[in-house]
Amino acid sequence: MEPDNLEELTADLQGRTLSGWNLLQMAGGMGVAAYVVWAGILMPGFRKVPLKLQVPYIPANSKQVENVMSLLKGRSGKMVDLGSGDGRIVLEAYQRGFRPAVGYELNPWLLRLSSYRAWRAGYYGKVSYLREDLWKVSLSDCKNVSVFLAPSVLPFLETKLLAELSDEARVMAGRFPFPNWTPTCIVGEGIARAWAYDIKTVRQAAQNKLEGSAVWPSLSSAGQVA
Numbered sequence: 001m002e003p004d005n006l007e008e009l010t011a012d013l014q015g016r017t018l019s020g021w022n023l024l025q026m027a028g029g030m031g032v033a034a035y036v037v038w039a040g041i042l043m044p045g046f047r048k049v050p051l052k053l054q055v056p057y058i059p060a061n062s063k064q065v066e067n068v069m070s071l072l073k074g075r076s077g078k079m080v081d082l083g084s085g086d087g088r089i090v091l092e093a094y095q096r097g098f099r100p101a102v103g104y105e106l107n108p109w110l111l112r113l114s115s116y117r118a119w120r121a122g123y124y125g126k127v128s129y130l131r132e133d134l135w136k137v138s139l140s141d142c143k144n145v146s147v148f149l150a151p152s153v154l155p156f157l158e159t160k161l162l163a164e165l166s167d168e169a170r171v172m173a174g175r176f177p178f179p180n181w182t183p184t185c186i187v188g189e190g191i192a193r194a195w196a197y198d199i200k201t202v203r204q205a206a207q208n209k210l211e212g213s214a215v216w217p218s219l220s221s222a223g224q225v226a
Contacts, residue, residue, distance in 0.1 A: 057085050057110060060148055060174060065092050067187045067194040068146050068172045072096070075170065077143035080104065082134040082157075087114025087127070089146050094127045098144065102128045104137055139164040148174040155179055167200035181205075 060068075069092055072079070079093040084103025087110075094101035105111055114129040130137075135156075139145065142165060147157065158178055161171060170184075173195045177183060181202045183195040 056150065057083075057107065058148070058175075059086055060088060061192070063188065063192040064148070064174050064194065065089060067192055068174055069093070069096060070187055071172045071185060071194055071196040072098070072144055072170070075144055078102070078141060079144040079146070080139065080142045081146045083147065083149055084114065084129060085110055085148070087117050087129055089148075090114070090127050090129065091118055091121060091123060093144075093146075094123055095121075100128060102130065104130055104132050104134045106131060106133060135160065140166070143169050144172075145169065146172045146174070149176070151176045151179070161199070162203060162206070165199045167203065169199040171197045171199065173197070 065088055068089060072093070076097065077099075079090070079098035079101045081087075081089040081093070081103045084090055084105045087103050087105075090101045090103040091114075103114060105114065108131065111129050111131055115124065118124045118127050118129070139161065145161065145165070147154075149157065154173070154176060155178075158180055161169075165171070171178075175191055175193070177195045178197060181197050182205060184198045184201060185196040187194050187196075
């Protein structure tokens with residue numbers, strides 16, 4: 001509903017006394033609308049993905065986009081947004097010089113919305129929105145990766161990113177940080193906060209942790225022998 005129509009409806013409702021039946025009709029209408037949005041826009045992107053790896057669509061706001069872009073300052077190369085939603089991160093990355101700029105999204109309705117946004121901005125055909133499962137695409141040639149995903153899937157994504165990305169890659173996370181990584185940089189507050197992770201640093205930290213855990217059993221064994 002457009003803002004003007006909403007104001008007209010509000011003005012029309014003021015001064016009216018709503019009966020129980022009116023309220024029931026309104027609640028039913030909102031329920032149907034919510035189901036249509038879920039079934040038509042959100043659900044199609046989930047059908048091919050295991051339940052534990054499903055991620056709901058929540059669009060990034062302008063501040064979140066700006067914070068992610070600030071973490072990319074001074075960088076270049078391929079930019080990929082995993083679960084690109086309506087495409088705004090990819091579009092902004094292209095406008096800031098990242099080539100190519102690619103979004104992976106399973107939901108066909110969101111892909112259409114992304115293409116429309118690109119066309120409206122004059123970048124249709126210059127950015128890429130691909131209907132592919134982010135868990136199955138190869139990220140080996142990506143230098144910059146952004147994610148706005150649910151906390152439940154981030155531990156799984158850590159494994160994929162470490163296995164595929166080069167040491168030169170940087171990963172930006174919006175809304176929620178990776179649970180087992182130490183960020184290189186953090187910007188923003190609250191839901192607009194964004195975290196940057198340099199893969200070389202993350203990989204080195206994981207290696208140091210592994211080596212440290214191997215030393216303790218050796219020291220323990222030496223102590224028992226002594």
